[in-house]
Amino acid sequence: xxxxxxxxxxxxxxxxxxxxxxxxxxxxxxxxxxxxxxxxxxxxxxxxxxxxxxxxxxxxxxxxxxxxxxxxxxxxxxxxxxxxxxxxxxxxxxxxxxxxxxxxxxxxxxxxxxxxxxxxxxxxxxxxxxxxxxxxxxx
Amino acid sequence: xxxxxxxxxxxxxxxxxxxxxxxxxxxxxxxxxxxxxxxxxxxxxxxxxxxxxxxxxxxxxxxxxxxxxxxxxxxxxxxxxxxxxxxxxxxxxxxxxxxxxxxxxxxxxxxxxxxxxxxxxxxxxxxxxxxxxxxxxxxxxxxxxxxxxxxxxxxxxxxxxxxxxxxxxxxxxxxxxxxxxxxxxxxxxxxxxxxxxxxxxxxxxxxxxxxxxxxxxxxxxxxxxxxxxxxxxxxxxxxxxxxxxxxxxxxxxxxxxxxxxxxxxxxxxxxxxxxxxxxxxxxxxxxxxxxxxxxxxxxxxxxxxxxxxxxxxxxxxxxxxxxxxxxxxxxxxxxxxxxxx
Numbered sequence: 001x002x003x004x005x006x007x008x009x010x011x012x013x014x015x016x017x018x019x020x021x022x023x024x025x026x027x028x029x030x031x032x033x034x035x036x037x038x039x040x041x042x043x044x045x046x047x048x049x050x051x052x053x054x055x056x057x058x059x060x061x062x063x064x065x066x067x068x069x070x071x072x073x074x075x076x077x078x079x080x081x082x083x084x085x086x087x088x089x090x091x092x093x094x095x096x097x098x099x100x101x102x103x104x105x106x107x108x109x110x111x112x113x114x115x116x117x118x119x120x121x122x123x124x125x126x127x128x129x130x131x132x133x134x135x136x137x138x139x
Numbered sequence: 140x141x142x143x144x145x146x147x148x149x150x151x152x153x154x155x156x157x158x159x160x161x162x163x164x165x166x167x168x169x170x171x172x173x174x175x176x177x178x179x180x181x182x183x184x185x186x187x188x189x190x191x192x193x194x195x196x197x198x199x200x201x202x203x204x205x206x207x208x209x210x211x212x213x214x215x216x217x218x219x220x221x222x223x224x225x226x227x228x229x230x231x232x233x234x235x236x237x238x239x240x241x242x243x244x245x246x247x248x249x250x251x252x253x254x255x256x257x258x259x260x261x262x263x264x265x266x267x268x269x270x271x272x273x274x275x276x277x278x279x280x281x282x283x284x285x286x287x288x289x290x291x292x293x294x295x296x297x298x299x300x301x302x303x304x305x306x307x308x309x310x311x312x313x314x315x316x317x318x319x320x321x322x323x324x325x326x327x328x329x330x331x332x333x334x335x336x337x338x339x340x341x342x343x344x345x346x347x348x349x350x351x352x353x354x355x356x357x358x359x360x361x362x363x364x365x366x367x368x369x370x371x372x373x374x375x376x377x378x379x380x381x382x383x384x385x386x387x388x389x390x391x392x393x394x395x396x397x398x399x400x401x402x403x404x405x406x407x408x409x410x411x412x413x414x415x416x417x418x419x420x421x422x423x424x425x426x427x428x429x430x431x432x433x434x435x436x437x438x439x440x441x442x443x444x445x446x447x448x449x450x451x452x453x454x455x456x457x458x459x460x461x462x463x464x465x466x467x468x469x470x471x472x473x474x475x476x477x478x479x480x
Contacts, residue, residue: 003246006250006251007245007246007248007250007251008251009147009251010242010245010248010251011242011245012151012155014238014241014242014245015155015238016151016154016155016158017238017241018234018235018237018238018241019155019158019159019162020158021233021234021237022162022230022231022234023161023162025225025230025233025234026224026225026226026227026230026231027162027220027224027225028220028221028223028224028225029167029220029221031167031171031209031212031213031216032167032170032220034209035161035167035170035171035174035209036161036162038174038178038201038205039158039161039174039177042177042178042181042197042201045193045197046181046184046185046188049185049188049190049193050188050251051256051258052188052189052190052258052259052263053188053189053190053251053252054189054252054253054254054259055251055252055253055254056252057189057254058189059189059190059191059364060189060267060278060279060280061191061277061278061279061280061362061363061364062271062277062278062279069271070271070277072267072268072271075254076189076267076279077188077189077190078258078259078263078267079263079266079267079279079280079282079283080258080262080263080266080283081190081258082190082192082193082280083192083280083283083284083288083291083292084288084291085190085193086192086193086195086196086280086284086366086368086369087284087291087292087295087368088295089193089196089197089200089201089368090196090200090295090299090368090371090372090454091295091298091299091302092200093200093201093204093205093208093372093458094298094299094302094303094306094457094461095298095302096205096208097208097302097303097306097461097465098302098305098306098309100208100209100211100212100465101305101306101309101310101464101465102309103212103216104212104215104216104309104310104465104468105309105310107215107216107217112217113216113217114220114221115225116225
C-alpha cells in the first residue's frame with residue numbers, strides 16, 4: 001500500500017494512455033483512431049512531465065533573489081522534460097495533420113473512412129483482377 | 140502537498156471521464172470537441188506539475204488548433220462512426236497486458252515528486268544552477284530549449300517543416316495557391332456564420348489582440364512561459380479564426396500565396412543560418428557566443444532571440460498552410476453533402 005501512495009500519479013497516467021491505445025486498436029473509423037492516438041500522446045507527455053515534478057518545487061523560472069539576483073536555493077522542477085515535451089506537442093499536431101490528410105485522401109479514393117470497408121474494397125478489387133487474369137488465360 | 144494532490148486527483152477523474160466519453164461517443168464531431176476539452180484539462184494538470192511552458196503549448200495546440208483540424212477533416216469525411224468494434228477481446232487483452240507491464244515497471248521507479256530521483260541528477264541539475272550565469276535568462280526552459288539543446292529543437296523544427304510539406308503535397312491541387320483560384324467558395328462550408336453580427340463583432344474585436352498576444356508570447360518567452368512554438372500556434376490561430384468566420388476564400392488572398400510557403404522555409408533557414416554563422420566565426424554549431432565574442436552572454440541573448448524567431452515563423456506558417464489546405468478542399472466522392480448546413 002505504501003507504493004500506491006507514492007506512485008498513483010503514474011498509474012492513473014498509464015490507465016489514460018491505455019484507454020487511448022484501446023481506441024487506436026479496436027475502433028474502425030480512422031478519425032476515431034487518430035483521436036485515440038492524441039489521447040495516448042497526451043498521456044505519454046504527461047508521464048514525462050510528471051517525472052520532472054519535484055514535491056514542493058516551483059516552475060523552472062527563476063524567482064528573484066534577495067540581492068537583486070536570482071534565488072538559486074529554491075526547489076525548481078526539472079526543466080529538461082518540459083523542453084522535450086513542449087516541442088513534442090507541436091510536432092505531434094503537425095504529424096496528426098499529416099495523418100488527417102491521409103484520411104481525407106483515403107476517403108476520396110474509397111468513399112469511406114472505416115477500416116473494414118476499405119479492406120473489403122481492396123479484397124473485391126483483387127478478386128476482380130484475379131478473375132480477369134483467369135478469363136485472359138482461358139482465351 | 141495534500142491540496143495539490145487532491146486537485147490533481149480531481150483533474151485525473153475529469154480526464155478519465157472525458158476519455159471514456161470520447162471512446163463511447165459515436166458522433167465524431169462530439170468526440171473531437173471532447174478531445175479539445177481533454178487537452179484543456181490536461182493543460183491544467185501540467186500547470187499543477189510546474190510545467191507551465193508545456194501547459195501553454197498544450198492549451199494553444201490541443202484545445203485550439205488541433206480541434207479545428209479534426210473538425211475540418213470531419214467536414215471532408217463522414218462524421219458518424221459505425222457501431223461495433225474490431226476484435227474487442229483481443230484489443231482488451233493487448234491493452235491490459237501492456238498496461239500491466241507498464242505498471243509493473245513503475246514499481247521500481249522512485250516515489251513521485253522526490254528530489255532524489257535520477258532524472259534530476261546529471262545535466263538537469265546543471266541547467267538549474269548554471270543557466271543564469273551561462274545564458275542569463277530567467278526562464279530555464281527557454282535557455283535549455285534554444286541554447287543547451289538547440290540541436291534537438293532544430294531537429295524538431297525540421298520535423299514540423301517536413302510535416303507541413305507532406306500535408307501540402309498530399310492536399311495540393313492545381314492553382315491552390317494562385318490568387319483568385321477560389322473565387323467561388325465551396326458550398327456547404329461556413330454558410331451563415333459570417334452573417335451573424337455578434338460573431339463578427341466579437342471576432343473583429345478579438346483578432347488584433349490575439350495577434351498582439353502572439354507577438355508578446357514570442358518576445359516574452361525569455362522571461363516567462365512562452366516562446367516561438369507557442370507564439371507560432373497562437374499567431375496562426377488568429378488567422379484560423381478569420382478563416383472560420385469569413386470563409387477560406389476570403390483568407391486566400393491573405394495567406395494563400397507563395398509568401399507563406401516561403402516563410403515556412405525561411406524560419407528553418409534563419410535557425411540553421413545562425414548555426415552556420417557560428418561555424419564560420421570559428422565556434423561550434425549553434426554556440427551563440429560567436430555573435431558577440433567580447434560578451435558571450437549577450438551573444439546568447441541575440442542567438443536565442445533569432446532562433447526563437449525562426450521557430451515562430453516556421454511553426455505559424457506550417458499551421459496556416461495546414462489549416463488552409465484542409466479548409467479549401469472540396470468535398471468529393473460518395474456521400475458528398477451528407478453534412479447538413
